[in-house]
Amino acid sequence: MNQDLQKIDRFEVTRILGKGAQSVVYLAYDPKLQREVAIKTLHFTKQKDQQNEIQALIQESRTVSKMRHPNLVPIFEAGEYEGDPYLVFEYVEGKTLSDLLREKGALSANEAIGIIAPVLDAVAHAHQNGIIHRDLKPSNILISPEGIPRVMDFGIAERISDKPGEHDDVLIGTPAYMAPEYIDGRIISEKNDIFAAGLILYEMVVGHKAVQGSNIYQIMxxxxxxxxxxxxxxxxxxxxxxxxxxxxxxxxNPLDRYASAEEMGDALHSFMLAGEETAPPSAESKQSTLDFLLRRMRHRGDFPALSESVSSINRVVSSDRESINKLSNSILKDFALTNKILRLVNTAFYSTYGGGTISTISRAVIILGFDAVRNIAVTLILFEHMQNKAHATHLKEEFIQTLFSGLIAKDIAKGASKDIKDPEEAFICSMFHNLGRLLAMFYFQEEAESINRVMAQKECNEDIASAQVLGISYQDLGIGIAKTWGFPEQIVHSMRKLPPDSIPRPKTAMDRLRIITSFSNELCAIVAHTPSEDRLKSIKKLSGRYGDSMPIQEKQLQQTLEKALDEITQFAGTVRLGVRESRIGKQAANWTGHTHQVEVAGASEHAAEGTELTEAEAQMQDTVAITATEGVTLAQGKLPEGMGNKPDAGNAQAILTAGIQDISNSLVDGCSLNDLLRMILETMYRSMDFQRVLLCIKDAKQNAMVGRFGFGEDINQIVKTFKFPLSYTPDVFHAALSKGVDILISDINEPKIKDRIPDWYRKTITAQTFVLFPLNIKNVPVALIYADKEAAGGINMPENELSLLRTLRNQALLAIKQTL
Incomplete structure (x- = not known):
């Protein structure tokens, strides 16, 4: 393959990143997905069975592309160009480990372990997926500018011949990092990668390769x-x-090595912890321990999903108006989460906000506020992941206490000074105050039990005990994970414990949040664990400690507890917490004299567990008949119980019907045009399980339709490039707008239609089927709703569903007309 080429298939080559004996790595631009990528091209000098080699390589790369791990560089695509295979990787800025070693020489033990441990974690993940690297070496480990190591080139090692002049007996890999059993007997196993990891660790701490020689055969x-x-x-x-x-x-002997990459990582972890026991933990050692614990968590299949879910929501910034769309998009990726949120916001728990029934996340944000919905989402995500049959009861107790403290903090914040602009901040800060303990209880159950024993034996607090057992305190663990999840600084700040003596008056809003958070959590601990005879003494001690910083009367405290208990029993019906049986539920009811109320609420929870329906859902399930704009009468429908699943024919109609009612209410309420259009698109997206739904608006200056916003896969990138002229073009988009007709394209490659699909569409979108809903006023196009699915023939709309979708389109037209 020509090394000076300008394109590889659709990819536009920018420059060469590196060269090898049989490969060249390019930086390139992918115009289809609008991102930079790294492309590795390989050239086989051996002609015999070359095509078999290429096909085997491409097939292996497709297998590797399915892996997802934070310390792996993923493969996006594999193909063949001008007779040679190529592989498309995520482009990662940074340097290789071999570059780093050339610059610095030998690394400290902490530095070396901080690099090799994540590598072992990535290798362990690959081994669990049945993939052996076979060419693990420093030049295949990228170090990002943030210092994160990432392994590349899984399964695509270069081929070298065993002896000069012979081409039939080939070895795969780099001689200086091969295992002895592979050189001698061509034995391939996970132990090959463990041997290579040992060689890399040796090289990092010593400063040169473990085995050297004048040529590759002497090295082998x-x-x-x-x-x-x-x-x-x-x-x-x-x-x-x-x-x-x-x-x-x-x-x-492979049998004398570590049994797995994970076992080697654990050995390094134990070594680090042993070192910390003999010396005060430095910032570097704390970070190393945190990294180890994070790697251990990632071995639990749910932790990467938990991290990504929380991080994606935290990446959304509330100050940006378009963040409503981004937040909705993040939540809508999870059908179960979406419907739990909608069930929750329709309960009495949020009735004080008003606004009637809420059927879309977009409307929930409008009615409840951005922060409230974001905090509900993060809370539910955490709770859904914090469930494990082995110790579910203990975790539920901890979660109920956590939720209770959040409700207390929110109530206190409402009565606080103007420093607290949004009580939701206090709620989420208090909820995550003890994140480290909660995660340790779930992911490190044995260590958590050891921490409790140390606390009892040595009569020390949990941070001292957790630091002794885990090598890092619960507080530092929680703060470290909160930072990796992208929590804002006010939440991280509020996770820091206050001194044991009296608390001075707060100087900043963040200090006040921290004090409210700490007070709420300490109050909950007293409620949950203090015997009735010691209550008064404990409360007086707490009040005395916080007297200067947050004066609160005993009567106010009682009212706050009562309100929190009322709210948690309402909240519990949605997530099925079982407040009645919980320790803190019983204790709080006893303190407030609401025992009967909690028992009734508990009975309601059990009823909810049987039916999985809240009062709001029951109301939404009532038969609904709506007369929409332009005389279209809707079919009747019900909201099904299984809304946590992807829509089927039954609940598609119900979601559409509920959405239309919701949007009708919003039209009467005078919602902004953008908010109404967002709700309409979200209803379409959720009900029909489209891959993406997008709104285009007419740009008079450009005489073109341009993408405005939408929902679904890669929607932010798609919106930027979705643009087409309003002048005549012989394609389906112009036909839909000029004639004002809805058009469904089942297969863009069908012979009769393929010439009517414009080039700009094929370059921008990969979907094979789509539907167009034009929005014309007096025969003049003003907007267009586009929806698609990836596979040809994937969109099937019975007449009643199509009628409902058209009603949504008509509501969009009415909203636009109201602004003219």
């Missing part, structure tokens, strides 16, 4: 026949325990 001979030893102590000082770990990974 030494690996296969000579034991690898550490340098003499006079040459370089390596901790004895770390040296043992390196030598075990480099054992000649």
């Amino acid at each position: 001979h030494r690996i296969a026949s000579e034991p690898i030893e550490l340098p003499p102590s006079g040459e370089i000082s390596i901790d004895e325990k770390l040296g043992d770990i390196i030598l075990k990974a480099l054992a000649k």
Whole structure:
């Protein structure tokens, strides 16, 4: 393949990033998805069975492309161009580990372990998916500008011949990082990668390769026949325990090595913790321990999903008006989460906000506010992941106490000074105050039990005990994870414990949030664990400590507890917490004299568990008949119980019907045009399970239709490029707008229609089927709603569903007319 080429298939080559004996890596631009990528092209010098080699490589790369891990560089595509295979990777800025070693030489033990441990985590993930790297080496490890190591080139090692002049007996990999059993007997297993990891760790702490020679055959001979030893102590000082770990990974016999990459990572973790026990933890050692704990969590299949869900919502910034759309998009990716939120916001818990029945996330944001919906989403995500049959009861107790503290904090914040602009901030801060303990209880159950034993035996607090057992305190664990999840600074600040003596008056709004958060959590702990005879003494002590910073009367405290108990029993019906049976539920009811109320609420919770319906859902399930604009009468429908699943024919009609009613209310309420259009698009997106739904608006200056906003996959990128002229073009888009007719294209490649699909569409969108709903006023096009699915023939709309979709389109027209 020509190294000076300008294009590889559709990819526009920018420059060469690196060259190897049989490969070239380019920086390129993907015009279809509008992103930079790295493309590796490979050239096989061996002609015999070359096509088989190419096909095998492409097939293996497709297998690798299915892996997702934060320490892997993913493969996006694989193909063939001008007779050679190419692979398309995510482009990651930074340098390779080999570059770093050339610049710095030997690394400290902490630095080296901080790099190899995530690599082992990525390798373990690959092994669990049945994939062996076979060419693990420093040049295949990228270090991002943030210092995060990422492994690349899984399954695509270069081919080299075993002996000069022979081409039939080939080895895969780089000689200096091959395992002895592979060189001698061509034995391939996960132990090959463990041996390579040992060689890399050796190289990082020593400063040079473990095995050297004048040529590749001398290197391979030494690996296969000579034991690898550490340098003499006079040459370089390596901790004895770390040296043992390196030598075990480099054992000649595979059976003497670590059984898995995960086991080697655990050994390094134990080494780090042992070192911290003998010295005060530094910022570097704390970070290393946090990294280890995060890697252990990632081995639990749900943790990456939890992290991504929370992080994606936290990435949305409330100050940006378009963030309503971004927040809705983040939530709508999870059908179950979407419907839990909608059930919750329609309960009495949020009745004080008004606004009637809410059927879309977009309307929920309008009625309840951006922060309230974001906080509900994050709270529900955390609760859904914090469930495990082995210790569900203990976790539920902890979660109920956490939720109770959040409700108390929100109520206190409402009566606080103007420093607290939004009580929802206090709610979420208090909810996540003890995040480290909650996560440790779920992911490190044995260690959490050990921490409780240490607290009892040594009569110390949980931060001292957790630091002793985990190598990091619960507080630092929670703060570290909150930062990785992108929580704002006020939440991170509020997670820091206050001093045990009296608390001074707050100087800033963040200080006030921290004080309210701490007070709420300490009050909940007293309610949950203090015997009745000691209540008065504990409350007086708490009031005395916070007297200067947050004066609160006993009567106010009682009212706050009562209100929180009322709210938590309403909240519990949606997430089925079982407040009645909980320790804090019983104690709080006893404190407030609401025992009967909690029992009744508890009975309601059990009823909810059987039916999984709230009062609002029951109301929404009532038969609805609506006369929409332009005389269209809707079919009747009901909101089904299984809304947590993707829509089927039954609940598609129900979601459409509920959405139309919701939007009708919003039209009467005078919602802004953007908010109404957003609700209409969201209803279409959820009801029909479209891949994406997008609104185009006429731009008079450009005489074109341009994308405005939408929902679905890659929608932010698609909106930027979705643009077409209003002047005559012989395609389906012009036909829909000029004639004012709805058009469904089942297959863009059908012979009769393929010439009517414009080039701009094929370059921008990968979907094979789409539907167009033009919005014309007096035969003049003003907007267009576009919806699609990836596979040809994927859109099927019975007449009654099509009628409902057209009603939504008519509501959009009415909203636009009202602004003219």
